[in-house]
Amino acid sequence: MKSVMVTGAAGFIGSHVVEALLERGARVVGVDNFDTMYERALKERNIAQAVSRGATLVEADITDAGTMRELMQRHAPETVVHLAAKAGVRPSQRDPAGYAHTNVTGTAVVLAEGAKAGVKRCVVASSSSVYGNNETLPFSETDRIDRPISPYAATKVATEALCFTHWHAHQTPTACLRFFTVYGPRQRPDLAIRKFMRWISAGEPIEFYGDGSASRDYTFIDDIVAGVLAAIERIDDHGYRVWNLGSDAPVTLRELVRAIERTVGREAQLDRKPAQVGDVERTWADLKRAREELAYAPTTDLLTGLAKQWAWMRAED
Numbered sequence: 001m002k003s004v005m006v007t008g009a010a011g012f013i014g015s016h017v018v019e020a021l022l023e024r025g026a027r028v029v030g031v032d033n034f035d036t037m038y039e040r041a042l043k044e045r046n047i048a049q050a051v052s053r054g055a056t057l058v059e060a061d062i063t064d065a066g067t068m069r070e071l072m073q074r075h076a077p078e079t080v081v082h083l084a085a086k087a088g089v090r091p092s093q094r095d096p097a098g099y100a101h102t103n104v105t106g107t108a109v110v111l112a113e114g115a116k117a118g119v120k121r122c123v124v125a126s127s128s129s130v131y132g133n134n135e136t137l138p139f140s141e142t143d144r145i146d147r148p149i150s151p152y153a154a155t156k157v158a159t160e161a162l163c164f165t166h167w168h169a170h171q172t173p174t175a176c177l178r179f180f181t182v183y184g185p186r187q188r189p190d191l192a193i194r195k196f197m198r199w200i201s202a203g204e205p206i207e208f209y210g211d212g213s214a215s216r217d218y219t220f221i222d223d224i225v226a227g228v229l230a231a232i233e234r235i236d237d238h239g240y241r242v243w244n245l246g247s248d249a250p251v252t253l254r255e256l257v258r259a260i261e262r263t264v265g266r267e268a269q270l271d272r273k274p275a276q277v278g279d280v281e282r283t284w285a286d287l288k289r290a291r292e293e294l295a296y297a298p299t300t301d302l303l304t305g306l307a308k309q310w311a312w313m314r315a316e317d
């Protein structure tokens with residue numbers, strides 16, 4: 001891990017990955033355009049520590065091929081960790097073209113310009129949402145992914161297809177990591193756990209979609225970062241490979257709310273709303289492949305992870 005370019009470096013997952021790479025002695029160049037999906041100030045805070053420890057941060061748009069070419073040539077990274085994307089399922093319903101532009105065109109640009117600059121390996125963010133409403137649980141990497149139910153999920157299916165093509169054309173080892181709902185310090189402000197903690201602690205009602213039986217395999221950020229680092233180290237042995245990074249411990253929305261009530265020490269008031277189009281019914285990661293090939297072993301259970309996120313939120317606000 002000598003030199004690494006991380007796209008989406010100022011985001012939730014990206015900023016943690018940059019810090020972990022610096023700790024391992026890598027030279028890191030982060031790229032982020034401070035997309036307006038959420039406040040710029042939050043992203044500046046995310047990445048501040050890493051910049052003070054020596055990471056270079058470039059404000060640039062991954063869909064701008066000329067700029068990405070210049071950056072790839074100038075920094076000549078060995079490894080690209082591509083995390084930049086418009087993330088979030090629900091807003092993608094209102095802006096499918098914007099999501100396709102950033103997530104599909106952007107990925108094509110990052111991969112193509114990386115190939116021209118001699119990048120040796122790529123690790124790319126995909127998502128559990130590619131499984132759609134598949135009925136067989138847990139979700140395995142070999143399951144079909146041709147029925148995504150949101151524009152966001154469709155862009156991640158396309159991202160994976162581009163990664164396979166990239167491997168086929170250039171023989172550049174390329175990993176696609178299917179992250180399962182990630183939480184922890186710096187979590188995106190649009191995600192349920194962060195919103196619920198804020199609302200419940202303030203005594204405000206929480207948006208509670210559907211009957212509460214929808215379930216998610218919530219995964220703590222440190223476990224995701226460990227999986228990303230393992231993928232960088234091991235992808236050269238695999239060529240193109242997809243790995244699930246989850247926690248193999250799904251909980252229902254009802255159980256999640258109870259766990260957050262315990263964490264913040266206050267009861268939730270529910271503002272019940274109908275289930276949302278595009279939200280999948282359940283996610284659950286089959287980790288057999290990641291355990292065997294990445295030695296991936298998530299260690300943070302939900303209550304421990306929630307306590308860490310809550311401690312961080314209290315210190316921040």
Ligand SMILES: NC(=O)c1ccc[n+]([C@@H]2O[C@H](COP(=O)([O-])OP(=O)(O)OC[C@H]3O[C@@H](n4cnc5c(N)ncnc54)[C@H](O)[C@@H]3O)[C@@H](O)[C@H]2O)c1
Binds near residue numbers: 180
């Ligand atoms: N957080 C999760 O639960 C989760 C789950 C599955 C997959 N993912 C994927 O992981 C990656 C990181 O997600 P996150 O939760 O950290 O989101 P995030 O929004 O916090 O981080 C993404 C970063 O990408 C940047 N970005 C967006 N468009 C860009 C562009 N055109 N050029 C340069 N930078 C751009 C944003 O400014 C942001 O800082 C994304 O690819 C996302 O789809 C996240």
